[in-house]
Amino acid sequence: MSTPDEILQACASQPLETVLSLLSTCPNPPQAREMASQAVRHDRLPLLQHILANTPRESLEPTGMLLLDAASGRSPACVQAMLDTGLSINLNDDRTGGVLHRALGGVGCPESFIAWLLERGAAVNHPGDYDPDGFNPDQVHCMCNGVSHGTVPILRLLVAAGAHVDGSRALHYAAWCDRLEAARFLVEECGAAVDAPAGVRGWYWRGDVGSTPLHVAVAGNSVRVAEYLLEKGADLEAKNAAGRTPLQDAGYFLGIETAGTKRMDLPWDLRFLAGGYEGGHQEIVNFLKQRESQPA
Incomplete structure (x- = not known):
């Protein structure tokens, strides 16, 4: 019999068929929400699509966090799948920010992914992270994420999209x-x-x-x-x-x-x-x- 941990590990790296096979032998499988989070963080689109098609929406709440997790995983396919459920690309978590913050939450984000998010309307200035007199001390502006984890070309993309330079x-x-x-x-x-x-x-x-x-x-x-x-x-x-x-x-x-x-x-x-x-x-x-x- 498989364990919940084995299934969650498989969600991050194995084909959908393998995950389904493990699920069939697990007496106490992980929640669909946990599996979906693994899928979006590791660019496992087939698994995400299967979960979305076979799980009641309320069991995946808050679905907005799955969108943000997909941005953390820098997966255009999984971000798009979550947008296709009707979510806004400008969902913003009070603590961790929006899709741009999440994408730039660590080093190595491709410039192409930031450009892709911006093309789909990702906001570079959220009310929670910018103020004409400064910024929200509890929220980091995506420009700061770009400084610490991005590149100058990424900063250039953000500024071209209207990011506040001094305000951030x-x-x-x-x-x-x-x-x-x-x-x-x-x-x-x-x-x-x-x-x-x-x-x-x-x-x-x-x-x-x-x-x-x-x-x-x-x-x-x-x-x-x-x-x-x-x-x-x-x-x-x-x-x-x-x-x-x-x-x-x-x-x-x-x-x-x-x-x-x-x-x-x-x-x-x-x-x-x-x-x-x-x-x-x-x-x-x-x-x-x-x-x-x-x-x-």
Whole structure:
């Protein structure tokens, strides 16, 4: 007799006939919803079609998550199958975003898949992840996913489709992730403002309210992005809501690191400083001091 785990493993890799054979010998088979999730995540269209044709809709709820899972699996066929059930391509999960967020949730997304989603009307700006004064701190804009897990050509596709460049705070995220090529693209091709302050504190980078991209580069210990931003005119004297310049922020972070405070004794937004996670901020302190000492 087969087990539920064996069936779910087969859903991810075996032909439909094999899955059906295993189901026939399993006394307690997995739920159809679990099997469908495996199918969409692993581009198993025949299995998905079989489940959709033979399972009551209510047993597959929330079906919208299957659409998003298909986007995570980067399967045009499975995404289309879910759209054919009447779902909107612009379904958006409060926590993980829409199809573009899901497709860019990890490295290696083909540019062709992003183009395919955009051709079908995938929205690049959702109300939950963009605000004229900043962004929703609980939601990552798809531009940020593109910065961390995508490529410059993917970012170019998103911008061409109307993605908000400054509103997404993609340059802040490029600074945090040490993505120099993304930063170059955003500044030089998209006109991203190098001194734009973050309206709120985003959970997916470290930096106080009002942080400029340079502040965030400092928090992320990215000397090369900090150097690039300064070359493009970033203000070394800009202050965040805490009243600190980038150099003062760097010194503040370094002081916490050298104090050896235990991770759990730090506020959540400073715990990245414990254990040398960012490799220490001495290098960025030295760099900024050197730049500050240079004549204007």
